[in-house]
Amino acid sequence: MNLKNYIDFYALLQSHKPSREENRAFGLEIEDVNYSPFKQILLWVQKYEGRLKKPLLSQQIGSYLYGLTLTLAILAFLLGLFSGMGLLSYSGHEPVNVIYFLAMVVLLPLLTMILTFFSMLKAGSSHSFLVHISPAFWMERVLQLLPKKVQHTLKELPLTPQLTNWMLIKRSQLLALLFSLGLLVSLLGMVTTKDIAFAWSTTLQVSPQEFHSYLLSIAFAWRDLFPWAVPSLELIEQSQYFRLGENLDMSMIQNASKLGEWWKFLAFTTLFYAIFLRFTLWLFTQWGFRYALLKSFLSLEGSTTLLREMNEPIISTASPKEEQLFTSHEKQYGMQIAKLNSSYDVTLGWAMSSSELTVLNDTMQVTSKDVFEVGGANSLSEDSAIIAKSQGNVLFYVKSWEPPTMDFVDFLEELVIQVEHVTLTPRGTSNEKYIATQKELEMWGRKLETLHLKKVWLKI
C-alpha cells in the first residue's frame, strides 16, 4: 500500500470507472477477501490500472514528491554537516565546548520529537499548527514557489488533512534523521581529521560531580554496555574550562590527549538520541502514514459505492429490452355528431343485452325498428347474421370504458359494407348515468381516426 496506489485509485474513480456489472463480477472473483475492504480496493486497482493513460498521474506526482524529498534530504544532510562543522570548529586556541553539541544532539531532538508526538495526536485536524511549525512544511512551501505543472495537479488531489499532515510529519522525521546523520558525519570527520580538545563550560553553578551525574543519565542506554563511551569524573574535572583571562588550565594542556576522549560520548549520544530515537519515530510515522492512507482510501469519493458494487448482489427487476415506442394519434376525429336522430333502422349494442338497449333507446328518446345485441357472448356466425339483416341508418351503442378491440373493428368494417350510416354511441356505466367521459370519447375518436371508415359518425 502506498501513495501510488491511492493516486491510481483516485484516477480510476475519476475517469475510468468500470461498470457496476464488471465491479460485481470482480467482487465475486475475489470473494475470499471480502472481509477486508482495503484489500478489495487494492486488488481492484491492480486489475484496472492498465486502463489509465500513460504517463500515470501517480508517476508524475510520485516523481515530483521524490524529487522534492530528495532535494530537502540533501539540504537537511548538508545543513547537519555544516552545523556540526560549525559547532566543532577548532582553532587550537580554545577547546570545543561539548554543551553546544549536546544541546544539538539531545535537547533539540528530544524537543522536536515531543512536538512530533503532539502533532501526531492532532494529525487529523486540518489546522494543525504543530505541523505548520515543522521546518519541512516551510521548506516544502518555499520549493512550491518554483513553477511546476505538477503542483497544480497535486492541489487537485483529494488528500485529506490527515494524510497531508502525516506526509509532512513523516518527511520531517526523515529530514531530521538526515540532519542528525550530517551531524554525526561531521563529528566523525572532524575527529578523524583534527585533534579536537573537548571541554565543557557553563556560567551556571554546576560542579563536575553534578555534571557527571547528568551525563550518566544521558548515557543510560549504553553506559553498562559501553562504559568507555561515558566520560569519567576525572575527565570531566580535567575538561572544565573557564574563559576568563583567556588562559588555559595547565592540567588541561598536560592532559590534551585525554580531552579528545569526549568524541566517543558525543558520537554515542548522537547515535542514540538524534539517530536511533529519530529512526524509531520515523518508523512510527510510517505506520501513521499507512493508517492515514488506509483511511483516505476508504473515504475517497466513490470508494463506498465501489465496495457496495463489489459486495452487494446486483438485483435487477427491469426489462433488459427497450420497449417499442408507441405513438398515439392526437388528431380529433372529424365525423362527430352532437345529437342523435329520433329514429334509426337498426339499434346494435356491442356486448349489451337487448333489455339494456331498450332502456338506452328510451333514455335517448330514440326509436328503432330492430334491436340486436352483438359481440359479447354471441358467436361470430350470429354476428354475421345480424350484419346481413342490418340496413339503412344504424345506431351502434358501445361501452365507453371498454377499448375498441380488433374483434369490434372486424365487426364494424363488415357492417359498414352492408349499411348506409353508422352512429357510434359510447355510453357510460349506469353509475355515470350512461354518460361517457371526455377521455373515453377521445379514445374512441382516436381509434376511428385510424380506421378511415367514411360511414361511421361518433356521437359525442
Place this chain on the structure above:
Amino acid sequence: MTSMHPTFAVVGHPNKGKSSIVSTLAFDDSVQISDTPGTTTKKRSFPLTVDGKVLYELFDTPGFQRARRVLAWLEKHEVPASKKHEVVLAFIEAHKDDERFNDEVQLLEPIMAGAGIIYVVDGSKPYGEEYEAEMEILRWTGQPSMALINHIGESDYSQEWKRALGHYFKMVRTFNPMLATFSQHLLLLESMAQLKEEWIAPVNHSIDLFKAYHEQMFERSANAIAKLMYKSLSHVEQFALTQDDASKEEREQIEERYQVVLRGLEQTSQKQIEQIWNHHHLEKEQESLTFEGVDLFSKESASLFGLTRKELLITGATGGAMTGAGIDLMFGGGTFLLGSTIGAVLGGSSAFFGFNELSDVKVLGKSLGTNYLEMGPMKNINFAYILLNRTLFHTTKIASHSHALREIVQLKMGRTFTEKWMDDTLRKSLEKYHTLFRSKDEVKAEVLSEYEVLIKDVLKHLID
C-alpha cells in the same frame, strides 16, 4: 421449452392495467402506460435477476384483440381436456406469422412455455360477457392461473367480478398498482407463488431478496442524503481578488456562485435518489431551493504560504515559544519560562505584522500571498434543516411513488412534514453532525456513516 424458474404472464383485456401492474411489480417506470388500447404490442420480459441469475420472470403482454375468433378456432377441435393445451400450441404454430393474431400469439407464447397466468381486470367497471371468451381461452391452456382485480377508477364492481372470476380462477386477489405498498407487493408475490407448489421456494427466496433490495435502497438513499448534507454545509466558495478590497459586484457574484453550487448539489442528489428507487423517467415540479432568510456573508481573506493570518500568527507564536523553551531548558528552568514567553510574543507579532509585507513579496513573478473573497461554510443553523426537510420529503415521495404513475410529481411539502420525523432528541443528534460539517475540519468516513444510520432510521420511519 419451459423455464427452470417461475414465470408469470400478466394477461387480460386491453387497457385494464396490465402494464401498470408489471411496472409496479418490476419497479420499472419505462413501461409504456396509456389509455390508448394497443400500446403494448409485444410481450416484454421483466426478470428478477440476482447477479444475472433469473429468479422469476414476469411478462407484460398485449391485450386480447380477437378472443372470440381464437376461441372459435380452438373449439373447432373436439379434444379431451388433456389435449386442449396441444390445440393452443397448434393455434400459435398456425398463426405465428398472421398479423391478425399477433397479440394473441404474443400473450399465449409465454403461457404455453410454462408461465403462470395472472389475469387482470378492472374492478371499477362492470363485468361483461365479452370477457368470457378470454377466460375460456386461458382455461384451454391448462396453466395455473389467478385473477387480479385492479381498480383504475373510483366505482367498485369487485363483488360481481369476484363472482364471475370465481368460475374460472381458483385464486382472485385485489391489487391497486397505483397505491400498493411494498408489503402489499410482497403479499401479491406470495399469492403468485401458490400457483404451483414448486414455485413456492424460489418465489419466497425472491421475496427475501426483495426485502434486501429494499434495504439497499434505504441505505443508498441515506448515503446520498448524508453526502448532500455534508457537501452543502461544508462548501466554501472562493474568489481570487485582483484588488485589496472586494467590489459589490464581486460580492454578488460569489453569493450567486455559492447558491448555484448548493442548488446543483441538491439536484444531483435528487437525481441520484430517483435512480436508486428506479424512477428513471420521472418528471417533477418543485420550488427551487431558496436562500430567503438565510443570511449569507462573504468575507475577504488572505493567505500566505497557504496559511491565514490567524494560522500564521499561531504558527509564529508556537515556533517562537518552542525556541524560547529550548533556551529555558538550557538554563535548567532558571529563566522561569521567560524564553518561551518572549519567543511567543516575538514569533507571534512578527507573523502578524509581517503578514502584509511578506504577502506582497514576489518570487519568480508569483506573490507569496493571496487575497480572496470567501463564502461558506454555511453559518446559518436552520439552513441544514431546510435542506434536510426538502430532501427527506423528496425521498419519501419518490420511494412511495408508484412506478405505474406517469403524471408529473408535485413536490409540495406541507407545513407539518417536519413534525412527522423530528423531535428534540433527534434534532440534538443531528445538530452535533451539522456543527461538525460546518466546521472546516475533516469529517471522517466513520462519522459520515453514523450520520447515514441516523438518516436511514428517519427514512424508514417516514416510508415504512
